[in-house]
Amino acid sequence: MNIGDAAAQSELAPKTIRYYESVGLIQSPARTAGGYRDYGEADVQTLRFVARARGLGFSVAQVAELLSLYNDRDRTSADVKAITMAHIDDIDRKMAELESMKNTLSHLVHMCHGDDRPDCPILDDLAKPADH
Amino acid sequence: MNIGDAAAQSELAPKTIRYYESVGLIQSPARTAGGYRDYGEADVQTLRFVARARGLGFSVAQVAELLSLYNDRDRTSADVKAITMAHIDDIDRKMAELESMKNTLSHLVHMCHGDDRPDCPILDDLAKPADH
DNA sequence: ATTGACGTTCCAGTGACTGGAACCCTTATA
DNA sequence: TATAAGGGTTCCAGTCACTGGAACGTCAAT
Structure with a gap:
């Protein structure tokens, strides 16, 4: 499967997939005779794992850890839970x-008339001298 | 006043102040004979404005807009309010x-035992097939 | 044979700093 | 007066997670 299809199935952009490969988050896939990346079902599965984890806000480094735990049969769920917590x-x-x-900000916005005149409590607040 | 003192009074790092100068957010201050940046009270006041606005999460570009409104006697409070909103x-x-x-994530963490065993609902969720 | 939609690599830019190297200035002390 | 400490200076590179774009190659259909 070409990168475009893998991208569609994993909801990642092709550029993003290449980027993840370049930083070592995912393994380099097979290549066709013409030099195209060739993804299998397992690759797409990994891509979706990454997309979902990133969507939950894990950093790329954390996703790398999670992936390695996922592929480790001797992992403990405590490790996964610790990263998540x-x-x-x-x-x-x-x-x-x-x-x-x-x-x-809400407080300041409520104070501000928001009209044609220049008087503005928001700017006054930003410009006020230091507290201590 | 040297950059270190200006930094202390504005609660910005010296590096950050130089950076703001380099991107044009603030004006280049005077220099001493020895080539040191020399800040006056008005400069420090601007620095504090910037520090406070950044602390409220405005982007550097937004701070630039706010600063220019602050220095514009013909501003309208509506403009300031719009940026803030x-x-x-x-x-x-x-x-x-x-x-x-x-x-x-909280839901998943509650599902996960977090013990020595490998079974983990968090990883199961990340690895689950696409929905639609 | 050609067109168009894909694919490839590589470089540069984003935002807002931060670290570090190599060097200069100022002030206090031996 | 030499020197050492603790400022300051510039400039380049790195961070994070991509994204845009250039220049080029491949593939399927007309």
């Missing part, structure tokens, strides 16, 4: 940061 | 994405 912690941290930004 | 929308989108990832 660390990732959830990461997400929690990001969400808290966004939440705090949003609270401040 | 667009940024809040951005944050909302990111938060929703993170929320959805987190829901899925």
Whole structure:
């Protein structure tokens, strides 16, 4: 199967698949006589694994770990769970940061008339002297 | 004032300040006879504006817009409000994405024993065939 | 034989810094 | 006065995860 079909089936862009190959996340597939990458069902399965894991926000490095655990019969589910929980912690941290930004911004937006005049509490806040 | 002191007062790293100068976000400050950057109070004020705006998640490009509005006496608060609201929308989108990832991941983590055995619902989910 | 839709490689750019090398300036001390 | 420490300077490269684009090759159908 050509890269285009593999891409369609895995919901990755062909460019992305080549990139993953170039950084060693996935193995180089077979090639046709003409030099085209030739993907089999197992390759597409791996590609989908990667696409789903990336879609859940795992970094490429984490996906590499998950893939290697997936292919390791002696893995422990504790290892997989640890990676996943660390990732959830990461997400929690990001969400808290966004939440705090949003609270401040929402407050400022409510203060601002948003009309033709230049007076603006948002700019006033950004320009205010340091706290401590 | 040297870059180190300006950095301390604005809570930016010296490297970051030089970077902002190199991309045109802030103006090049005066130089001493020895070639050191020499910051005044107004420069530090701008630096703090930038630091605070970046801390609220505005992109460097957005900070540039905000700075130019700040320095424009004919600005309208509507323009500032529009940028801010667009940024809040951005944050909302990111938060929703993170929320959805987190829901899925939390569910999977709860399913996983996290023990010495290899059976793992997390990997099973990542490896499951495509939906549609 | 030619067209068009695919495929190939390689280089460069994105955003927002950050690390590091090689070097210069300033100030305090022996 | 020499020197050492702790600033500062520039410039290049690396990060992360792609993405765009150029220049070219392959394949299937007309």
